[in-house]
Amino acid sequence: xxxxxxxxxxxxxxxxxxxxxxxxxxxxxxxxxxxxxxxxxxxxxxxxxxxxxxxxxxxxxxxxxxxxxxxxxxxxxxxxxxxxxxxxxxxxxxxxxxxxxxxxxxxxxxxxxxxxxxxxxxxxxxxxxxxxxxxxxxxxxxxxxxxxxxxxx
Numbered sequence: 001x002x003x004x005x006x007x008x009x010x011x012x013x014x015x016x017x018x019x020x021x022x023x024x025x026x027x028x029x030x031x032x033x034x035x036x037x038x039x040x041x042x043x044x045x046x047x048x049x050x051x052x053x054x055x056x057x058x059x060x061x062x063x064x065x066x067x068x069x070x071x072x073x074x075x076x077x078x079x080x081x082x083x084x085x086x087x088x089x090x091x092x093x094x095x096x097x098x099x100x101x102x103x104x105x106x107x108x109x110x111x112x113x114x115x116x117x118x119x120x121x122x123x124x125x126x127x128x129x130x131x132x133x134x135x136x137x138x139x140x141x142x143x144x145x146x147x148x149x150x151x152x153x
Contacts (some may be wrong), residue, residue, distance in 0.1 A: 006071055008065040016057040016064070021140030023050060028130075028137040036126045042131055044116040047107075058100070074150075088150035093145055099139045105133040 027046070035042045069075055074085035081087050106112050112132060115125030 002071075006068070009067050009071075012060050013064040013068060015132075016060040019053055019101070020061070021137070021144065023054065024133055024136035025142055027147040028133040032130055032133055036130065041116070043071060043126060044045065044114065047112065047116070059094075084152075085150045088146050090152070092098070092146040095139050095143050095146070099143075102132065102135055102139070 030064055031046070032043070035046075070087065073087070074083055076082050079092055106128065112125050112129045115121045116129055
């Protein structure tokens with residue numbers, strides 16, 4: 001049963017990765033350069049409609065990530081960073097916390113989505129959304145790199 005739970009957790013964790021990091025990577029590289037020319041209405045709608053998927057993937061990340069961390073033989077315990085894996089996981093989780101903070105900052109405080117949809121501030125909103133998407137894509141790629149590095153031992 002434990003092996004099935006680990007396999008299911010790895011699969012769900014990977015699905016969360018595809019949804020969250022893939023969304024921001026494609027948004028930054030493909031969609032934004034095309035859609036920002038048409039104004040912020042499309043981008044605002046993408047931002048609005050992607051939110052439930054982003055929140056769901058974060059929840060899946062959190063639940064499966066905690067389980068997988070405790071199930072990993074490299075896990076030494078809370079606050080014990082005595083091996084390379086633990087250090088990589090610490091840095092990875094710090095980046096994830098930064099990503100969550102960026103999401104709250106750009107969405108709750110700067111209100112980028114509504115700003116893109118307004119006639120007066122669309123250009124500023126699009127510029128901020130572009131920066132946010134790039135920061136999230138770069139951070140996501142770093143998280144994937146740290147995950148891969150942690151497996152090198």
